[in-house]
Amino acid sequence: MKLRRQNNRLEKISGVPVLVNLKDGGFYTLNEAALLILRCFRRGKTVKQTAKKVSENYEISFYKALKDVNSFMKKLGRTGFFNP
Secondary structure: EEEHHEEEEEEEEEEEEEEEEEOOOOOOEHHHOOOOOOOHHOOOHHHHHHHHHHHHOOOOOHHHHHHHHHHHHHHHHHHHOOOO
């Protein structure tokens, strides 16, 4: 999956990271973990590379991080932020 950069914009509103869907005007607030995942995808990292980064930053198992990354991807996929 590849992040659709032309359809979204990452902003900070009152210090809170927000992902804005430029196509439909929807927006999604992000916690720090979601922001890390999104930044990894924007840099072209794979799901496994992203999960490794999350597991290192939050001191959780790689498998838990992988589950969390996949869950986040599914949520964003339903909103049209990813190309299949």
